[in-house]
Amino acid sequence: MASPIQGVDFISSMPDVILHHIVSFIPIKLAIITSALSRRWRHVWCGTPCLDFDRYDGAEAINQTLNSYRAQKITSFDLSMSECVPEPQIDSWIEFAMSRNVEKMSLSLSGFVDEETYRFPDSFYLSSSLEELWLDFVMIPGCTVSWKSLRRLTLCETKQSLADILTGCPVLETLELLDCGGVQRLDLTKSPTLTRLTVFLGQFHIIAPHIRYLKLTSTKEQCTLVDVSSLIEASLAICLEANTYGYSSGNYLGAGDYLPLQNMVLKMLAKLQNVKKLTFGSTFLQDANLARCLDSQGLDPNQCWRSKLYEAFPTSADYHYDFSRFSSKLVASFIEMVLKNAKTLETLTVALKHIRYRGAGKCFKELLQMHPTLSNNNNVSIEFRRLVFSSMFYLV
Structure with a gap:
């Protein structure tokens, strides 16, 4: 003892x-x-140094905690509202965190604070310590934004222009926009340090000559890549299938949405010709005959697929993914197109996940049988792997 x-x-x-x-x-x-x-x-x-208040914490509990808190430095402050509280009360909590030189802040206020009347206090926009900010609420600065140390910014459902905000973030490296339908022109020309951009839903004209990584998830919204000349890695999860469930809106895509989205993706491919790593979502591979579509749009496959390294991921993070629609012929046709047009390809690895799903095992066996006929180029090595929890194409 x-x-x-x-x-x-x-x-x-x-x-x-x-x-x-x-x-x-x-x-x-x-x-x-x-x-x-x-x-x-x-x-x-x-x-x-860390304070986190989830949706089950009431205003009284939060106040009691802050009244007893003694640390002069807060590294992380998370606030998620689940009830309506007076606006001055919210101001006091935010001002408390800012007064302790908070480094990482997460605020989820949507649905419990009036977006028409509430505005963050000026102290929220003036910080030399804030490095990461995750915000689920409208942000309309009443003063000049000065986040001198902010490196990562995540905004949810923002409807206003980001120009004034980005101007006050001189060292911003990562920008994530989640369902920000009101932001249509995204000009990152004056943000030379911003190298990573994630867009989940929303209609955008993206002017981002400095970004090196782009992740784009979309359904009906039209996104145009105006300038992504420094891009090295891109991930496109764009639903092209008619009557496919929309990601968060609960809407279904109609037949009239199919062609515009397909054209949008093909134009994106022309802009992505110099990337070294490219990722496609499953619905794109399932519903787009790339070789035929590229030719029909007057795009040269050699220009769209000449990169040294490409990756295509015919997979889905959704638990309801239906592998029965994922055929070996579809995979083989995609591989053949890439082998034909990717001039510097050295190694192609096909790894299938969701093997437990209906049709997955059969697909894998058929691909193994097709292996000798898939490549006419003796310089390309093709490897097949059977994985339980990971599914992807690697093209090197």
């Missing part, structure tokens, strides 16, 4: 800064419970 007691004494004898670091890995609710361990632990939680 002596060892456990000594172990407890040893931990309790650690400096406060170490104990604060330890409790920072657990939610603030659990951190507060540690105060019951002993007199030594009674106020340890008050110095943890």
Whole structure:
């Protein structure tokens, strides 16, 4: 029995800064419970650098926590609302975090705060410590934005222009726009440090000459790549199938949506001719005959597929993915097109996941049988792998 007691004494004898670091890995609710361990632990939680308030925390509980909080520096502050509270109350919480030089902040207020009347306090837009911001609420600055250290910005359902915001982020590296339908012109010309862009739903004209990574997920919305001249890696998850379930809107694509989306993707391919890594979603491969479509649009496949490294992922993160529609002939036709047009291709690896789904095993066996006839180029090595939880094409 002596060892456990000594172990407890040893931990309790650690400096406060170490104990604060330890409790920072657990939610603030659990951190507060540690105060019951002993007199030594009674106020340890008050110095943890991380504060997280989820939708189950009421205003009273949040106020009690902040009133007892003693740390002068907050590294992470997460606030997710599940009830309507007075706007001055929200201001006080945000101002509290900003006064403690918060580095990472996440605010989810949509649905519980009036977007027509509420505006963030000016202190929210003035920070030299903020490095990461995740925001699910409208942002209309009433002052000049100055986020001198912000490197990652994630916005959800934003409807206003981003020009004034981006101007105040001189070192921004990553921008994520999630269902921001109101932002139509995305000009990142004046953001030379911004190299990673993620767009989930929304209609955009993207002018981003400095980005090196692009992830685009879309359904009906038309997205135009105006300038992505520095792009090295791109991921396109664009639904082309008529009557395919929309990602978050609950709408279905009609037959009239198919051709415009297909044309949009083909134009994107022309802009992506110099990328080294390209990722396609499953619906794109299932519903687009690429070789025929490229030719019908007057696009030269050699220009669209001349990169040294390409990857195509015929997969889906959705749990309801139907593998029965994913045929070996479809995979083979895509491989043949790439082999024909990717002039510098050295190695192609086909790895199928969701093997447990109906039709997946059969597809894999058929591909193995097709292997000798897939490539007419003896310089290309084709490898087949059967994976349980990962599915992709690797083309090197």
